[in-house]
Amino acid sequence: MTPAMPGARARSPVIQFDNVVVRYAGAAQPALDGVSFDVMAGGMTAVAGPNGSGKSTLVRALLRRQRLERGRIEVLGENLEHLSQRQVAQRVAIAPQREDAAFPMRVDEYVSLGRFPRLGLWASPSSADRAAVERALGRAGVSEFAHRRTDELSGGEWQRVRIARTLAQEGEALVLDEPTTFLDMPHEMSLFELLHSLARDGLAVLIVSHQLNLLARFADTIVLLNRGNVVAIGNPAEVMRAQLLESVYDWPLVVTHDPASGAPALLPLRRPASVS
Amino acid sequence: MVHKGWHWLGAVAVFAAVCIAAVAAGAVPIPVSEVMRAVAGRGDASVVAIVRNLRLPRVVLSALIGAGLGMSGGALQGTLRNGLAEPYLLGVSGGAAVGAVIAFSIGIADAGWISLAAFAGAAAAVVLALLVARAAGRGGRGDPRTLLMAGVVIGAFANAVIMISLANASPNIIRGALWWMMGSAGDATWPAVAVLAVSVVAGGAALVYLARDIDVLALGEESAAALGVNVDRAARGIYLLSALLAASTVAAAGLVGFVGLIVPHIVRSAGVRQHRPLLVGTALVGATLVVAADLAARTIRPPAELPLGAVTAILGVPFFLAQLRKTA
Numbered sequence: 246m247t248p249a250m251p252g253a254r255a256r257s258p259v260i261q262f263d264n265v266v267v268r269y270a271g272a273a274q275p276a277l278d279g280v281s282f283d284v285m286a287g288g289m290t291a292v293a294g295p296n297g298s299g300k301s302t303l304v305r306a307l308l309r310r311q312r313l314e315r316g317r318i319e320v321l322g323e324n325l326e327h328l329s330q331r332q333v334a335q336r337v338a339i340a341p342q343r344e345d346a347a348f349p350m351r352v353d354e355y356v357s358l359g360r361f362p363r364l365g366l367w368a369s370p371s372s373a374d375r376a377a378v379e380r381a382l383g384r385a386g387v388s389e390f391a392h393r394r395t396d397e398l399s400g401g402e403w404q405r406v407r408i409a410r411t412l413a414q415e416g417e418a419l420v421l422d423e424p425t426t427f428l429d430m431p432h433e434m435s436l437f438e439l440l441h442s443l444a445r446d447g448l449a450v451l452i453v454s455h456q457l458n459l460l461a462r463f464a465d466t467i468v469l470l471n472r473g474n475v476v477a478i479g480n481p482a483e484v485m486r487a488q489l490l491e492s493v494y495d496w497p498l499v500v501t502h503d504p505a506s507g508a509p510a511l512l513p514l515r516r517p518a519s520v521s
Numbered sequence: 522m523v524h525k526g527w528h529w530l531g532a533v534a535v536f537a538a539v540c541i542a543a544v545a546a547g548a549v550p551i552p553v554s555e556v557m558r559a560v561a562g563r564g565d566a567s568v569v570a571i572v573r574n575l576r577l578p579r580v581v582l583s584a585l586i587g588a589g590l591g592m593s594g595g596a597l598q599g600t601l602r603n604g605l606a607e608p609y610l611l612g613v614s615g616g617a618a619v620g621a622v623i624a625f626s627i628g629i630a631d632a633g634w635i636s637l638a639a640f641a642g643a644a645a646a647v648v649l650a651l652l653v654a655r656a657a658g659r660g661g662r663g664d665p666r667t668l669l670m671a672g673v674v675i676g677a678f679a680n681a682v683i684m685i686s687l688a689n690a691s692p693n694i695i696r697g698a699l700w701w702m703m704g705s706a707g708d709a710t711w712p713a714v715a716v717l718a719v720s721v722v723a724g725g726a727a728l729v730y731l732a733r734d735i736d737v738l739a740l741g742e743e744s745a746a747a748l749g750v751n752v753d754r755a756a757r758g759i760y761l762l763s764a765l766l767a768a769s770t771v772a773a774a775g776l777v778g779f780v781g782l783i784v785p786h787i788v789r790s791a792g793v794r795q796h797r798p799l800l801v802g803t804a805l806v807g808a809t810l811v812v813a814a815d816l817a818a819r820t821i822r823p824p825a826e827l828p829l830g831a832v833t834a835i836l837g838v839p840f841f842l843a844q845l846r847k848t849a
Binding site (some may be wrong): 301305307309310329330331332333334335338339340341342343345346347348350351354358359361362367414509516 | 594598599602603604730733736737739741742743744746747748749750751752789791795
């Protein structure tokens with residue numbers, strides 16, 4: 246495992262959140278209250294934080310399923326508001342947290358849907374499209390079950406197939422919301438290794454995850470959210486501080502170090518028995 | 522890949538055979554060999570008249586109804602991500618029935634005006650369902666379940682209106698309304714066929730054009746947005762097109778239940794999953810089913826005619842269950 250190194254491309258921002266404020270209808274507190282950070286090409290940026298801290302709202306804002314009250318989101322220097330939904334999809338590939346495909350299909354058909362933003366409504370897929378699908382299947386390690394049905398996959402296989410679909414989109418950035426839900430340890434590790442190598446190849450990877458210890462080992466930058474605010478941003482050593490995490494998660498914990506890589510690792514403690 | 526081609530060829534052949542049988546069979550049986558000649562206007566004058574003025578418009582009307590309902594159901598199931606969705610869902614059937622019943626009860630007997638009243642009722646119900654769903658979804662997400670609820674509730678309201686209007690109506694009006702609700706292609710005329718042809722071809726073509734959007738919408742709203750679809754606008758357009766397509770079939774021949782529900786499942790179980798071929802397939806299979814059902818409706822117990830909507834269900838259910846068993 247090599248430490249995260251800048252990729253071949255210059256490290257330039259691909260997605261920029263600039264003072265983003267989002268408020269759900271009827272809510273007193275905004276779900277995002279002035280969030281700013283950049284997602285750089287050639288690196289893995291992670292968003293972490295407790296439940297309800299605004300992580301998924303960030304992804305919904307990027308999907309434009311949630312209007313911004315203030316601030317702006319830029320993709321490759323262009324304001325999201327000035328791009329069509331299709332143009333955004335050509336630049337940024339997003340795997341939302343939930344996906345309830347209504348009807349099963351073949352894995353390769355599903356991954357081909359990643360080419361949708363690049364096809365006209367009539368044009369049939371070109372050889373370039375098919376090649377992109379092949380590459381995506383190979384890169385995500387799902388080529389061997391390209392002809393299976395999506396409802397016959399295990400949780401780990403399904404997550405990799407979803408990654409393959411986002412890779413087929415061939416955007417500049419990859420955004421994944423909780424991609425390790427339902428995955429066991431080896432699948433979790435291999436997914437993070439895949440994302441890490443994609444970032445090393447120049448992609449901008451934005452991952453929303455609860456797995457702080459994995460983020461600490463793989464991410465270049467961790468953005469820690471709490472109640473819609475960025476409470477810490479920096480490399481894992483800068484964010485993984487016991488006092489900070491204890492106050493954000495409101496739970497006693499210690500931060501130790503991964504014996505193999507030296508990356509910070511969080512260890513939640515049992516609360517002392519209540520005396521009251 | 523080869524077997525898929527055979528599926529399509531087989532489906533076209535079955536459709537053609539059913540159509541020829543439907544023109545040939547009836548009170549005056551016509552030999553199959555004469556059917557094509559009569560269609561072209563050659564041969565015995567009375568046979569030509571029966572074929573061209575009675576049976577052919579009926580067959581074409583049935584085919585258009587089946588095609589329209591099949592495509593409407595296929596598009597709605599994909600967009601609503603629900604295999605139980607069907608064309609009458611968004612209040613189409615209830616609204617159309619209210620329109621037709623009101624027309625009957627104020628003494629209108631002309632088929633053209635009743636069609637128009639039914640279409641107006643259906644269109645009003647659909648627009649109402651879409652508006653209710655939109656108002657309910659304001660500020661939040663445009664949840665398809667809200668639309669389903671709106672459609673069901675408006676359907677229930679329409680039923681209440683129908684029952685109240687029929688409660689004190691004369692037996693003749695009740696009989697007419699009831700027969701209309703059971704569906705029939707019996708009054709097919711070429712002008713009615715032409716009107717329905719325009720709406721089925723235009724609406725169907727528009728849905729086939731939007732089919733790739735439906736592929737993506739079937740993944741769920743967030744994934745569809747991630748793939749570049751303007752989810753709310755695209756879904757609304759598809760709901761409206763599908764519902765109006767269904768409304769135009771209801772205006773032409775009353776309620777023909779079940780076709781729009783099972784036909785998409787039949788096509789999907791043949792391995793068709795992308796919505797462009799799926800919609801073409803639902804048009805073909807839907808047309809075949811309704812032509813066959815109409816043939817059965819008028820030949821099983823002549824001279825009586827069975828209600829078309831009931832026959833589609835009686836023919837469709839066993840076929841559907843057999844398919845279900847095969848795929849399970």
